[in-house]
Amino acid sequence: MKQSTYLTRLLITLIALGASLTACQQQAKHTESASAEDSSTAKSATQPDTLCFQQIEGKDSTLLQVVRNGSAITGRLDVLPFEKDRASGTLKGTESGNQITADWQRSGEGMTQIYEVVFTLTGNSITWREGERIEKHGKWILKDPAQGYDYTLMKTDCH
Structure with a gap:
């Protein structure tokens, strides 16, 4: 037992x-x-997320690289018309919703100026408005944001 x-x-x-x-x-x-x-x-x-966009019209091209790190944005914008003055430079700004507001260190025509650029992301494209600009507090802004013309770039592979 x-x-x-x-x-x-x-x-x-x-x-x-x-x-x-x-x-x-x-x-x-x-x-x-x-x-x-x-x-x-x-x-x-x-980890940053890199997006690339381009627009090609005839012999003119515009290239945009956006690097997202949270809401912080950096990148590069190159406007390359075939027989006109080119403009290139780095971007630094912030993203809120589908909108990016950035300062573009625009170098072209022999000088560098800060341009405020507002991008709108929609699906596989990004758009921003360009037009007449005025200088305000050391930055070139659109005189009338409702007027001008839109650049629309399509998403592409980054090289």
Whole structure:
């Protein structure tokens, strides 16, 4: 009888120990999985996203590269008309919703000026308005944002 009681207690102890180890392993797997997910989420949240756009009309081309890092935007805008003065420079700004407001360090015609540019993202394209500009607080802004002409660039592969 003592041996039977001893075996019963031993069996119960082994079952309890096994269940405890299984629970610990499942908790460790869950922690490792959650940790890996947190790590990949944090990595994707901090990795910049680069988008490229272009417009080609005849021999004229316009190229735009936008680098998103959260709501912060950097990039480059190159307006390259075939037989006219070209304008190129870096961008720095912020994104809110589908709109990017940026300062363009526009170099062209032998000088560099800061142009305020407002881009609107729509599907696979990006648009911005250009027109007559006036200088305000050291920055060239559109005199009348409702007038002018729109550049519409289509999304393309970045090279």
